[in-house]
Amino acid sequence: MKRSIGDITRICQKYLTQKDLEKIQKAFEFAQKAHQGQYRRNKDEFIQHSLHTALTLAQMGLDAETISGGLLHDTVEDAQINPKEIEKNFGHQISNLVWGITRVGKVRLKKEWANQELIDQKLDDRTKNQIENLRKMFVAMAKDVRVVLIKLADRLHNMETLYALPAQKAKRIATETLEIYAPLAHRLGIGEIKGKLEDLAFIYVLPAEYRRIKSLVGEKDQERKTYIKKVIKAIKKILKSEEIEVLDIDGRAKHLYSLYKKLKKHDNDISKIYDLMAVRMIASNASDCYKILGIIHEKYKPLPGYIKDYISMPKPNGYQSLHTTIFCLDGRICEIQIRTKKMHEHAEYGVAAHWHYTNKIGPKKDIEQKGIFAPKKDLGWISDLARWQEKLKSPTEFKNAIKLDFFSDRIFAFTPQGDVKNLPVGACPIDFAYSIHTEVGGHCQGARINGKMVSLDYELKNGDMVEIIKAKRAHPRQDWLKLIKTAEARSKIRGYLRKKEVI
Ligand code: MN
Numbered sequence: 001m002k003r004s005i006g007d008i009t010r011i012c013q014k015y016l017t018q019k020d021l022e023k024i025q026k027a028f029e030f031a032q033k034a035h036q037g038q039y040r041r042n043k044d045e046f047i048q049h050s051l052h053t054a055l056t057l058a059q060m061g062l063d064a065e066t067i068s069g070g071l072l073h074d075t076v077e078d079a080q081i082n083p084k085e086i087e088k089n090f091g092h093q094i095s096n097l098v099w100g101i102t103r104v105g106k107v108r109l110k111k112e113w114a115n116q117e118l119i120d121q122k123l124d125d126r127t128k129n130q131i132e133n134l135r136k137m138f139v140a141m142a143k144d145v146r147v148v149l150i151k152l153a154d155r156l157h158n159m160e161t162l163y164a165l166p167a168q169k170a171k172r173i174a175t176e177t178l179e180i181y182a183p184l185a186h187r188l189g190i191g192e193i194k195g196k197l198e199d200l201a202f203i204y205v206l207p208a209e210y211r212r213i214k215s216l217v218g219e220k221d222q223e224r225k226t227y228i229k230k231v232i233k234a235i236k237k238i239l240k241s242e243e244i245e246v247l248d249i250d251g252r253a254k255h256l257y258s259l260y261k262k263l264k265k266h267d268n269d270i271s272k273i274y275d276l277m278a279v280r281m282i283a284s285n286a287s288d289c290y291k292i293l294g295i296i297h298e299k300y301k302p303l304p305g306y307i308k309d310y311i312s313m314p315k316p317n318g319y320q321s322l323h324t325t326i327f328c329l330d331g332r333i334c335e336i337q338i339r340t341k342k343m344h345e346h347a348e349y350g351v352a353a354h355w356h357y358t359n360k361i362g363p364k365k366d367i368e369q370k371g372i373f374a375p376k377k378d379l380g381w382i383s384d385l386a387r388w389q390e391k392l393k394s395p396t397e398f399k400n401a402i403k404l405d406f407f408s409d410r411i412f413a414f415t416p417q418g419d420v421k422n423l424p425v426g427a428c429p430i431d432f433a434y435s436i437h438t439e440v441g442g443h444c445q446g447a448r449i450n451g452k453m454v455s456l457d458y459e460l461k462n463g464d465m466v467e468i469i470k471a472k473r474a475h476p477r478q479d480w481l482k483l484i485k486t487a488e489a490r491s492k493i494r495g496y497l498r499k500k501e502v503i
């Protein structure tokens with residue numbers, strides 16, 4: 001779909017000042033001139049890409065700097081504009097954002113390694129270089145969280161236009177999206193973008209599976225929609241008689257990729273998945289959420305084991321909501337989600353929603369006191385990032401950058417080939433080895449971290465390059481179970497030990 005600057009200002013004028021709008025307009029005119037005569041692979045004018053990126057950022061309710069950064073994000077990389085000129089016209093903040101994106105843009109994960117056979121000893125130096133680049137990317141992103149948000153919006157539009165690229169390149173980009181960008185969006189709590197990125201990547205990474213899931217869902221789609229409408233009507237009626245106000249209530253289809261992952265867990269049996277479609281309710285406040293849950297349970301029996309209180313116990317990324325699965329109309333099973341408007345916005349836009357509130361609603365202190373949408377621990381993480389970002393007006397050291405662990409409950413470690421492994425904090429080389437292959441885990445004897453030998457109880461750090469040393473005679477041992485953190489390693493070690501006992 002073709003976009004114009006008017007699409008962006010229409011959204012922004014609801015929450016930005018006239019001065020902000022002028023800044024955005026100026027950024028648009030600058031970008032349009034810079035990209036004049038350039039076209040995208042899908043034959044669109046290049047500026048369309050800038051507009052789509054900025055529009056996503058506007059929909060997330062972000063500030064004028066980020067939206068301008070979105071409009072200008074490719075001017076240095078693709079239109080040879082000098083960063084100094086950006087700084088002269090738009091100031092330090094915006095030029096820093098554009099520069100951040102440009103640096104991140106140079107990083108290409110596993111570009112040369114789309115084919116296994118191209119992996120060659122000769123590539124070793126280049127390999128090291130790429131790993132270093134990837135590490136830089138995470139650090140650059142962590143410096144100013146808005147760089148990540150622009151990058152995600154940029155990636156979303158690239159994914160939407162991926163059909164115009166040669167098949168192999170499209171698949172590489174889609175794989176990277178699934179491995180890096182979707183988890184990143186998830187960690188930042190931006191469910192909306194995470195879901196879109198995954199579904200778009202799914203088409204290219206696992207085309208056959210994608211078609212299978214799509215037709216599986218499609219078959220009964222219409223019937224399901226009709227049913228959900230009936231459910232919504234019934235629930236509205238009950239709540240009205242109890243005089244509880246709901247701000248919004250609607251049906252929601254599950255993202256295809258998350259459905260695919262769920263199906264894999266349930267032996268591909270779609271009848272075991274109850275939340276193909278869920279009813280989502282937005283209530284005025286948290287206590288109303290609980291009241292609504294009570295009223296619904298009084299009328300419809302819940303399925304044991306499916307009641308989740310993520311309001312009092314939020315997910316690690318800050319997600320809050322009440323979930324329940326009930327025996328509903330005609331004895332069918334239906335999932336219900338209940339949350340407040342702020343919790344909902346946080347679920348869709350995560351860290352971006354936080355940004356919005358910090359700027360528009362009041363001082364950060366307020367948000368902390370009222371504990372609006374995140375557990376203390378998570379808020380700490382986000383405000384650390386915000387503070388950190390402020391500090392960056394003066395250059396900070398690389399070391400400091402690493403210190404604040406951006407991915408606080410997950411770490412990224414790399415194979416010598418540059419594959420990224422996403423592991424829980426506290427993971428050891430054995431976890432890493434099992435994440436590569438059962439056989440590598442089973443014969444793991446030691447590890448070299450960033451070139452240095454370590455023992456197997458070494459705790460992996462974010463950005464570590466891990467080389468597993470294997471030995472034929474090495475095998476899983478009972479005491480490994482005390483070291484490992486991943487379920488995968490645990491089940492495989494246990495499996496081995498059990499088998500040995502039997503023999
Ligand atoms: Mn771009």
